[in-house]
């Protein structure tokens with residue numbers, strides 16, 4: 001699906017980082033954008049600042065972990081625009097650290113936002129798309145969904161759940177006119193880890209070496225236009241997934257070389 005003038009696109013996690021970059025890119029291409037996240041004032045500001053017709057973009061404050069809130073947000077968007085062509089399930093949070101030090105509350109929160117939030121978003125948006133016989137779903141997973149890293153076991157699991165969900169659902173949607181792409185970003189320069197900068201694992205690089213969210217947004221929309229089942233950005237992330245599929249030990253060796261011993265400490 002080519003995004004252009006009149007495309008109706010709903011993005012979760014639109015107030016910051018990757019979602020915000022996607023909102024800007026979509027609006028610059030003429031789309032009407034539904035902006036979902038928890039921070040209502042930030043979404044209102046963004047709706048007003050995006051290029052396009054005044055009133056063309058919609059702030060849809062909601063917590064994606066609350067199914068009824070997501071359903072209401074999708075309903076509001078469809079009522080305002082008459083339908084939905086593209087949905088991007090992007091909202092997510094990260095809490096890194098050794099699994100045994102991770103509180104049950106943080107485990108539940110990551111599961112509820114990253115995994116269930118994706119399911120509620122896609123579930124709500126699919127009905128109007130399938131009824132219209134057209135549309136595209138994007139799920140923003142992570143390189144960690146292809147190959148999980150130590151100190152990010154639960155985060156990686158939520159991202160792998162998104163990957164498995166998207167893999168199956170793309171096939172289920174065959175013949176409906178609706179398609180699906182799973183995105184696997186590597187390290188992107190956003191606020192995702194701002195609250196935990198002091199305790200990031202040694203293998204994490206981030207910061208100056210992280211990729212731009214705007215370049216990722218372009219790569220995602222190119223994948224949607226080409227109806228690709230996945231998009232890895234930077235491309236090396238996709239190669240790591242391939243290496244891990246062939247041999248996790250081989251992927252360990254690559255990771256140790258690229259990120260040092262903390263990325264794959266066991267050698268058995």
Ligand SMILES: NC(=O)c1ccc[n+]([C@@H]2O[C@H](COP(=O)([O-])OP(=O)(O)OC[C@H]3O[C@@H](n4cnc5c(N)ncnc54)[C@H](OP(=O)(O)O)[C@@H]3O)[C@@H](O)[C@H]2O)c1
Pocket residue numbers: 012013014015016017018019036037038039062063064065090091092093113114140141142143184185186187188189190191192193
């Ligand atoms: N940055 C990276 O290196 C990287 C790499 C791979 C994958 N990803 C994935 O990319 C996605 C976006 O992350 P980001 O890097 O752009 O981080 P970010 O800058 O922290 O943005 C996260 C967005 O999610 C929203 N959000 C968080 N909890 C929410 C909730 N319960 N309900 C609704 N919205 C919620 C936030 O808005 P509010 O706080 O206002 O709700 C914010 O808009 C995530 O799924 C993340 O796992 C990021």
